[in-house]
Amino acid sequence: MTETDALYDVRERTENPAHASVDDVITLVLDRAxxxxxxxxxxxxxxxMAAVVGQYSExxxxxxxxxxxxEDYPFRTATVNLDMRNFDGVRIGTTAVWTLRELNAR
Known part of the structure; x- marks a missing residue:
């Protein structure tokens, strides 16, 4: 993978309409929470995700x-300025990536 390759096949990064959008991922994660x-x-x-949403917010x-x-933030760094534990960023990031993979496999 080169520096210019998308790390995640999300429509906003790849500009491929066949890929799920970040809004699709967010909607499914929050619905399931x-x-x-x-x-x-x-x-x-x-x-x-239910626990994280309950502790912080949607x-x-x-x-x-x-x-x-x-935006290609590392999971732990994605929580910066959100008054959130880094560990919860890992939980959210992991869930988001799994959800994205699921949506793109459909």
Missing amino acids: RKPREDHHNAHFDEA DAVRTVIHRVLV
Whole structure:
């Protein structure tokens, strides 16, 4: 991968209309945080996001996801100036990347 290659196949970075947009990722992450899936092998992501949204806010989660997927922030650094633990940035970033992969695989 070269320096100019997109790290994440998100529409805002690749300009490929076949890729999911960051808004699609944010919407799905927040929807699942509101209503976590039951008996799903990735339900732990939903539960983690429910806890993070409950502790901080949907706006904070939205900001971290945008920073990670579009602005190329490292997960831990994406929490800067949000009064959020770095570890929660890792949780949000990991969930966002998994969600993006899921959306792009559809």
